Amino acid sequence: MTLSAELWPDVQPDAARRLMLAAVESFAERGYHATTTRDIAAAAGMSPAALYVHFPSKAALLFAISKSGHEQTLILVESVAGRADSPRQRMRSIVEDFVAWHARRHTVARVVQYELQALPEQQYAVVADLRRRIEHLVRDVIAEGVKAGEFTVTDLRTAARAVLSLGVDVARWYSDRAGKTPKALGREYGDLVLRMLGATV
Amino acid sequence: MTLSAELWPDVQPDAARRLMLAAVESFAERGYHATTTRDIAAAAGMSPAALYVHFPSKAALLFAISKSGHEQTLILVESVAGRADSPRQRMRSIVEDFVAWHARRHTVARVVQYELQALPEQQYAVVADLRRRIEHLVRDVIAEGVKAGEFTVTDLRTAARAVLSLGVDVARWYSDRAGKTPKALGREYGDLVLRMLGATV
Numbered sequence: 192m193t194l195s196a197e198l199w200p201d202v203q204p205d206a207a208r209r210l211m212l213a214a215v216e217s218f219a220e221r222g223y224h225a226t227t228t229r230d231i232a233a234a235a236g237m238s239p240a241a242l243y244v245h246f247p248s249k250a251a252l253l254f255a256i257s258k259s260g261h262e263q264t265l266i267l268v269e270s271v272a273g274r275a276d277s278p279r280q281r282m283r284s285i286v287e288d289f290v291a292w293h294a295r296r297h298t299v300a301r302v303v304q305y306e307l308q309a310l311p312e313q314q315y316a317v318v319a320d321l322r323r324r325i326e327h328l329v330r331d332v333i334a335e336g337v338k339a340g341e342f343t344v345t346d347l348r349t350a351a352r353a354v355l356s357l358g359v360d361v362a363r364w365y366s367d368r369a370g371k372t373p374k375a376l377g378r379e380y381g382d383l384v385l386r387m388l389g390a391t392v
Numbered sequence: 393m394t395l396s397a398e399l400w401p402d403v404q405p406d407a408a409r410r411l412m413l414a415a416v417e418s419f420a421e422r423g424y425h426a427t428t429t430r431d432i433a434a435a436a437g438m439s440p441a442a443l444y445v446h447f448p449s450k451a452a453l454l455f456a457i458s459k460s461g462h463e464q465t466l467i468l469v470e471s472v473a474g475r476a477d478s479p480r481q482r483m484r485s486i487v488e489d490f491v492a493w494h495a496r497r498h499t500v501a502r503v504v505q506y507e508l509q510a511l512p513e514q515q516y517a518v519v520a521d522l523r524r525r526i527e528h529l530v531r532d533v534i535a536e537g538v539k540a541g542e543f544t545v546t547d548l549r550t551a552a553r554a555v556l557s558l559g560v561d562v563a564r565w566y567s568d569r570a571g572k573t574p575k576a577l578g579r580e581y582g583d584l585v586l587r588m589l590g591a592t593v
Contacts, residue, residue, distance in 0.1 A: 379550050
């Protein structure tokens, strides 16, 4: 499987995925604003005209990348949050998966997390809604843990933000030379977060 | 006092500080690569020629901002790390100060933390050295805490990185509408980090 197919299995055809990957690489290298659709088309080995067949603008590419990244992490959090496990077990799994995603996909995740402000207003609202849903799911699991006597937390909002913050920031510093697999890092962060929430490990 | 004088008290003359502030605002708005020296000069109300009197290039401006930001946070960590207090008290103060700095200075801090890759190699090396020193100081305090039986930590490196990560990521999400002062946030994070390191709060 190609990297772009692995990153965006739901996007069709393959040319659209190749353009998304080329956009991620270009944005990561010189930022969204300094990248042109011509740069992206060239990086994907296509003509600018061929790009416009799939995406009407550079902003549409950023939106596709950002929306997909947020949907992927929402699904990941959602699928764990709904389980019948204890809040403590669910929190551990959420952190393990969220951290591993940001490590494994660090280049995509950097665009997803740090280029938000460049989105046009309406698209920003869509992504902001996905972000709110992720944050609420995490907050709810913490609240359930507090209620069950498993966690001790002073401020739910700050705690949820800190949990997500640890995961998001992995995208900033992680590289394949980090000397730790995404999975191993996720496990260590699972322990750190449970302690942070006042659970005994 | 002007904002630029408050941010960079050691930089003289005032025109150089005004250029640094204009650069921070321009980089924050459209990224380093899409900003020109002409944009920066205009934002500071100067001519491009006047900019070159103080900074030979856009990269020199980024370096001045990045170096100063790292030096400020290094000094902040250094001054606490050397105290005679217990590791636990020192860690709390480090986190309080580090988090408050990233909240209060979030626009500068975003440039400092997220535009590193744009630095020319030699300047990058200078900043990377400052970063290593900050990380080592934090790691040493954690190690002393473990030795003193105050902290329980599996991997010193991961723990130190997580502590700093929480602080750095504040720059990404904090805004003046966050509903929490930098100081109050620092205090909450102090509790969270102490628990994360296995200390009882």
